[in-house]
Amino acid sequence: xxxxAAGKGIAGMDAASTRDSSVLLDVRRLRTEFATRAEPVxxxxxxxxxxxxxxxxxxxxxxxxxxSVTAFSLLRLLRPPGNVVSxxxxxxxxxxxxxSEKQMTAIRGREIGMIFQQPRASLNPVFxxxxxxxxxxRLHRGMKGDAVRREAFRxxxxxxxxxxxxxxxxYPHELSGGMCQRVMIAQVLAGQPKLLIADEPTTxxxxxxxxxxxxxxxxxxxxxxxxxxxxxxxxxLVGEMCDDVLVMYAGEIVERAPVVDLFDQPSHPxxxxxxxxxxxxxxxxxxxxxPGTVPSLVAPPTGCRFHPRCPYARQxxxxxxxxxxxxxxxxxxxxxxxxxxxxxxxSAGRDTVAARG
Amino acid sequence: xxxxxxLNLPTTVAREPIINWRTDLGYWLGRNPVTAVGxxxxxxxxxxxxxxxxxxxxxxxxxxxxxxxxxxxxxxxxGTGPFGEDILSRVMYGARYDLAIxxxxxxxxxxxxxxxxxxxxxxxxxxxxxxxxxVELLQAFPQFVLAMAIAGALGPSFLNLIIxxxxxxxxxxxxxxxxxxLSIKGAQFAVAAASxxxxxxxxxxxxxxPNSLAPIFVQSxxxxxxxxxxxxxLSFIGLGIRLPAPEWGLMVAAGSSRIISGQWWISxxxxxxxxxxxxxxxxxxxxxxxxxxPQRKST
Amino acid sequence: xxxxxxxxDLRKLYRIGHxxxxxxxxxxxxxxxAIAxxxxxxxxxxxxxxxSTVARTVxxxxxxxxxxxxxxxxxxxxxxEHALRRMRARMQMVFQDPYDALNPRxxxxxxxxxxxxxxxKSSRRDALHxxxxxxxxxxxxxxxxxxxxxxxxxxQLQRVGIARALVTxxxxxxxxxxxxxxxxxxxxxxxxxLVDLQAQRSLAYLFISHDLHVVGYLxxxxxxxxxxxxxxxxxxxxxxxxxxxxxxxxxxxxxxxxHPRERRQRIMLSGEPTSPINPKPGCRLATRCPFALPRxxxxxxxxxxxxxxxxxxxxxFAEEHQDGVWNxxxxxxxxxxxxxx
Numbered sequence: 001x002x003x004x005a006a007g008k009g010i011a012g013m014d015a016a017s018t019r020d021s022s023v024l025l026d027v028r029r030l031r032t033e034f035a036t037r038a039e040p041v042x043x044x045x046x047x048x049x050x051x052x053x054x055x056x057x058x059x060x061x062x063x064x065x066x067x068s069v070t071a072f073s074l075l076r077l078l079r080p081p082g083n084v085v086s087x088x089x090x091x092x093x094x095x096x097x098x099x100s101e102k103q104m105t106a107i108r109g110r111e112i113g114m115i116f117q118q119p120r121a122s123l124n125p126v127f128x129x130x131x132x133x134x135x136x137x138r139l140h141r142g143m144k145g146d147a148v149r150r151e152a153f154r155x156x157x158x159x160x161x162x163x164x165x166x167x168x169x170x171y172p173h174e175l176s177g178g179m180c181q182r183v184m185i186a187q188v189l190a191g192q193p194k195l196l197i198a199d200e201p202t203t204x205x206x207x208x209x210x211x212x213x214x215x216x217x218x219x220x221x222x223x224x225x226x227x228x229x230x231x232x233x234x235x236x237l238v239g240e241m242c243d244d245v246l247v248m249y250a251g252e253i254v255e256r257a258p259v260v261d262l263f264d265q266p267s268h269p270x271x272x273x274x275x276x277x278x279x280x281x282x283x284x285x286x287x288x289x290x291p292g293t294v295p296s297l298v299a300p301p302t303g304c305r306f307h308p309r310c311p312y313a314r315q316x317x318x319x320x321x322x323x324x325x326x327x328x329x330x331x332x333x334x335x336x337x338x339x340x341x342x343x344x345x346x347s348a349g350r351d352t353v354a355a356r357g
Numbered sequence: 358x359x360x361x362x363x364l365n366l367p368t369t370v371a372r373e374p375i376i377n378w379r380t381d382l383g384y385w386l387g388r389n390p391v392t393a394v395g396x397x398x399x400x401x402x403x404x405x406x407x408x409x410x411x412x413x414x415x416x417x418x419x420x421x422x423x424x425x426x427x428x429x430x431x432x433x434x435x436g437t438g439p440f441g442e443d444i445l446s447r448v449m450y451g452a453r454y455d456l457a458i459x460x461x462x463x464x465x466x467x468x469x470x471x472x473x474x475x476x477x478x479x480x481x482x483x484x485x486x487x488x489x490x491x492v493e494l495l496q497a498f499p500q501f502v503l504a505m506a507i508a509g510a511l512g513p514s515f516l517n518l519i520i521x522x523x524x525x526x527x528x529x530x531x532x533x534x535x536x537x538x539l540s541i542k543g544a545q546f547a548v549a550a551a552s553x554x555x556x557x558x559x560x561x562x563x564x565x566x567p568n569s570l571a572p573i574f575v576q577s578x579x580x581x582x583x584x585x586x587x588x589x590x591l592s593f594i595g596l597g598i599r600l601p602a603p604e605w606g607l608m609v610a611a612g613s614s615r616i617i618s619g620q621w622w623i624s625x626x627x628x629x630x631x632x633x634x635x636x637x638x639x640x641x642x643x644x645x646x647x648x649x650x651p652q653r654k655s656t
Numbered sequence: 657x658x659x660x661x662x663x664x665d666l667r668k669l670y671r672i673g674h675x676x677x678x679x680x681x682x683x684x685x686x687x688x689x690a691i692a693x694x695x696x697x698x699x700x701x702x703x704x705x706x707x708s709t710v711a712r713t714v715x716x717x718x719x720x721x722x723x724x725x726x727x728x729x730x731x732x733x734x735x736x737e738h739a740l741r742r743m744r745a746r747m748q749m750v751f752q753d754p755y756d757a758l759n760p761r762x763x764x765x766x767x768x769x770x771x772x773x774x775x776x777k778s779s780r781r782d783a784l785h786x787x788x789x790x791x792x793x794x795x796x797x798x799x800x801x802x803x804x805x806x807x808x809x810x811x812q813l814q815r816v817g818i819a820r821a822l823v824t825x826x827x828x829x830x831x832x833x834x835x836x837x838x839x840x841x842x843x844x845x846x847x848x849x850l851v852d853l854q855a856q857r858s859l860a861y862l863f864i865s866h867d868l869h870v871v872g873y874l875x876x877x878x879x880x881x882x883x884x885x886x887x888x889x890x891x892x893x894x895x896x897x898x899x900x901x902x903x904x905x906x907x908x909x910x911x912x913x914x915h916p917r918e919r920r921q922r923i924m925l926s927g928e929p930t931s932p933i934n935p936k937p938g939c940r941l942a943t944r945c946p947f948a949l950p951r952x953x954x955x956x957x958x959x960x961x962x963x964x965x966x967x968x969x970x971x972x973f974a975e976e977h978q979d980g981v982w983n984x985x986x987x988x989x990x991x992x993x994x995x996x997x
Binding site for chain 3: 062063064162176178179206207208209210211212215233234235236237239240242259260263270273274277278279280281282284286287288289290291293294309
Binding site for chain 3: 551
């Protein structure tokens with residue numbers, strides 16, 4: 001990161017970001033709007049966060065929280081009516097928002113790869129999967145002839161595809177969902193990116209296949225040190241594979257923490273509610289449930305956007321939007337009363353591990 | 358891709374967009390002025406047909422040998438025909454014939470076509486095979502040739518003209534409806550309706566039909582233009598209405614032999630109204646399709 | 657006490673290809689179970705395991721190829737069309753996607769009232785009144801019955817779906833992944849509601865899900881399906897703590913952890929399920945099973961009771977287990993090749 005160290009906002013708050021080398025992506029005051037008939041809808045309202053090098057960071061949120069829009073905004077893949085209004089996205093010394101479209105195209109795929117929820121739908125049905133992979137290798141890696149074939153074979157082995165020679169010749173419809181997702185990951189790895197954005201990569205897959213993909217992404221991080229941004233609604237998946245977590249609610253990041261800290265000491269009432277509302281076999285008490293529903297971004301609540309559903313809310317919460325406050329070095333939260341939240345022993349704040357001993 | 362998620366809207370494939378005609382139509386017309394023009398023209402034509410007796414300066418059937426074949430003037434803005442009939446009055450009354458044919462034929466075709474398509478799509482099997490083969494038989498002929506054959510066989514009359522045009526329009530609706538029913542009959546709400554104890558016919562008319570009609574109505578706004586054209590064509594070649602009825606196509610035919618001798622106004626004005634009506638209907642139909650499928654316009 | 661519903665050897669085959677084709681997809685292949693009043697039986701399995709087909713054939717929304725469902729002592733399978741429509745009031749279903757399961761162009765009240773008056777339980781007018789009352793008890797907006805589905809949120813719509821299923825006071829309710837399409841923060845509301853309603857009305861639930869955490873929370877017994885067959889059925893605690901069948905072991909092991917500190921090594925099945933078209937006689941998991949032996953491919957066994965109320969369909973488990981405990985070593989054997997040769 002060569003950007004000025006005087007960056008304000010959250011970026012400056014993460015201990016990691018002060019040491020430039022450990023931060024791969026630094027998002028500052030990112031603001032995305034969707035044009036509608038009336039006022040534009042502000043889907044992302046000044047997003048600030050950093051991704052630590054070699055970490056898998058989870059971006060957790062419900063539908064409508066803006067997590068997918070975040071990914072599309074970062075890569076500048078948002079299409080009208082969506083539009084990034086302002087903000088900076090610093091990636092390896094460059095602000096992605098200020099690059100030309102041509103420079104940005106060079107970064108997508110080559111430096112930042114992306115995989116999606118519907119792996120088969122994201123593969124072009126008329127090409128053999130090997131052809132696409134070869135294309136990536138020629139385009140991004142400048143490889144030729146036999147080297148392309150050998151490398152394609154090697155990448156397919158790396159993502160655990162059995163019989164690479166056969167699968168390279170297959171069309172997407174001949175492969176199962178799990179294999180298509182492996183092919184997608186292989187295509188991304190072939191470009192040797194520095195960052196992988198995975199948007200709900202396992203949601204469409206069956207449980208046992210899901211876990212295979214989780215293990216694969218985990219092992220890619222361990223072996224290649226590939227930094228990943230995992231977008232998901234599933235806290236189980238976050239607990240399974242992430243190092244850091246960003247919790248998103250109604251277009252804002254409300255809490256950021258290393259994964260163990262988040263599960264041990266959730267400090268935002270929303271995070272706490274999400275964790276407490278998970279069903280569990282060993283504890284058959286009535287489930288805690290967050291009252292109300294996810295607000296529409298067309299007219300988000302004033303002040304703290306969670307206040308209408310929050311058991312801790314007081315007057316100030318509907319008046320003033322809380323600024324981020326540190327819980328510990330790498331753990332911050334946007335809540336006026338996070339100290340009360342942490343101290344509260346009731347079920348909404350039930351510590352899942354401690355409760356079971 | 359990211360839009361519905363961001364705005365917290367539900368996404369489903371089988372569902373058609375819910376249109377609130379009161380609020381959405383006004384907004385959308387404002388953004389599609391061309392369609393608004395089309396709609397205005399149709400409304401004006403309908404008003405003209407309804408109030409023809411009040412608006413027309415002369416009796417459309419009245420002849421007056423003293424003023425035969427006069428070019429447009431202040432007293433006869435569209436000129437007069439060979440018997441001194443006022444072309445403007447006849448054009449105004451003609452709107453009654455042509456709009457009645459257009460709406461009548463489309464209405465009949467809509468009802469019959471939807472019925473055939475719905476039954477074929479919903480029950481499938483033998484129903485589907487037999488009904489759709491019949492429909493395809495109709496489609497095997499060029500539409501106008503088929504209309505000619507039917508009109509010729511039934512004999513020239515106002516009602517037969519409507520029937521001939523209606524029959525040739527049935528396949529469009531039958532196919533649209535069948536595909537629509539096929540695509541939603543497996544939807545969860547249809548299964549849920551069955552598990553609520555709905556009988557098969559009730560599932561079809563109470564649950565599937567209301568969810569199938571919007572795209573078909575849109576298609577049906579494209580059809581009246583074509584129906585007017587066909588009616589005019591059939592009348593032009595003598596298979597439609599007979600003189601002295603003031604039908605636009607017939608009037609064009611009646612005046613066509615006199616264009617060479619310089620009396621162009623007899624054919625021109627009814628011809629212009631045919632063009633106007635056909636264009637207006639097509640503009641509406643085109644615009645409504647965009648309303649129903651916003652993707653179509655943006656991509 | 658006799659069970660509310662008893663399903664006997666249910667089969668559903670789909671012919672594929674032309675009309676005289678000999679190829680059949682064995683979507684459901686001999687499934688039997690019973691559910692008592694007030695009990696929840698969970699049916700778990702992955703996509704293609706046939707669990708949704710079981711739901712549809714049990715309710716005869718689709719005719720089964722063979723087998724029978726008996727509800728409160730009467731056969732659903734043999735009932736006439738007319739009798740079946742009347743019986744529908746006693747067996748209902750809650751669907752996965754509440755947006756999709758409600759008619760977008762029909763008022764909520766009418767949709768909830770439908771099963772009431774269609775089954776002849778009350779007049780159409782009374783049904784609408786009862787529907788309104790029922791909806792009111794589920795914390796929905798006061799005018800919910802007069803609204804259309806797109807005017808409610810996902811969680812509210814699922815309450816409507818539950819109202820439609822329960823307004824007729826059924827004996828059996830099939831819950832087909834009722835929370836998986838909902839937002840995480842809303843799921844708990846729906847689960848609590850289902851638990852409350854079951855307690856009030858002694859409902860028998862057939863709960864279809866792939867979310868093992870919710871299954872563990874809700875179910876009294878669990879049936880695990882693989883390629884159209886139940887391969888293990890037993891009390892929830894037994895299934896989670898001492899799973900017998902290798903597939904159950906893999907499935908339980910694949911459930912995401914509760915806390916990142918619990919991350920662990922897992923039993924991984926290699927590859928993906930084999931084709932359900934004309935399955936061969938042997939065990940259907942054999943090609944993926946880490947513990948398979950050549951004899952597993954030759955012949956399958958039926959569900960065998962290993963402990964009271966706990967049945968498993970695995971030859972090696974049935975032969976080798978001791979009091980339900982069996983800790984095999986991976987065999988490394990794969991069909992089609994013999995390490996000895």
